[in-house]
């Protein structure tokens with residue numbers, strides 16, 4: 001069995017943690033990344049944690065000529081595709097940048113997989129495809145809602161492209177993992193989230209506020225129809241999320257897929273409010289996070305959380321890390337940066 005895997009976007013937040021878990025599980029990892037939102041030294045971090053040398057090439061997956069070189073040089077049968085832009089707000093102001101990058105990179109990968117007879121692909125999808133779901137928790141059968149941002153639309157479109165390629169090409173087998181809200185850092189504090197500029201996401205904003213880099217956290221909206229008025233989300237530890245990729249890949253490489261294209265929710269199934277998360281962070285880390293309530297942020301859904309039963313049963317994966325440990329890891333990582 002070929003246990004070599006190409007990881008596109010492998011120096012990003014989710015990609016780097018996944019590379020570590022893949023290596024720990026006995027896979028050989030080839031990372032490609034254009035470093036548009038990450039740093040080369042993240043490869044060193046992966047190597048330090050695993051004690052294993054990693055192949056890295058600085059390549060843009062939109063550059064099909066360069067990508068073809070990777071397919072020529074390396075013998076892998078599986079790909080995990082993370083490489084994508086992910087800032088929701090930016091995607092609204094620069095839609096073409098998002099459509100061009102996120103769609104072309106994915107289509108290039110699929111095209112070369114077909115040409116070079118490489119079988120398995122895991123795609124990074126998102127809970128964003130559910131939008132403001134009518135029934136919670138969401139299962140994989142919950143209807144997708146029209147995307148509210150070009151970013152979200154690229155996730156839906158890539159899912160559809162993958163579904164169609166799996167149907168059309170005998171060689172192609174795909175799994176889409178719909179992530180809920182990935183947070184935390186590697187427990188060693190060697191890897192974590194490295195947002196450039198002002199963070200959009202909640203936990204990096206919390207840790208930077210606790211560290212004094214930001215004056216105050218704005219909690220966007222306290223008048224939602226939720227128990228405490230703030231939004232509910234399903235926060236998934238980054239190491240748990242990384243392990244879900246290993247479980248998906250194991251299923252593919254062991255030839256256990258029953259459909260050519262499968263979808264799994266990757267979440268805890270336990271919703272937390274923004275207010276609860278902030279207070280929990282303060283309590284477990286014994287550090288204040290100055291915060292105020294601010295108007296709702298455009299595009300936010302009041303509540304979304306997973307029913308992860310399918311992934312639990314079929315992938316044999318479940319979220320294991322305690323939220324308090326996750327929030328400790330996030331703070332330890334932030335402190336390691338100063």
Ligand code: UFG
Nearest residue numbers: 088126128200201202203205218219220231233274297300
């Ligand atoms: N929030 C704040 N203050 C902040 C940042 C976030 O109150 O400074 C709140 C948001 O309003 C939301 C919650 O914290 O209620 C979580 O926000 P994040 O930005 O961390 O995460 P989202 O749920 O908005 O984003 C996630 C994924 C995206 C995906 C998006 C779509 O991170 O990739 O869901 O729903 F596109």
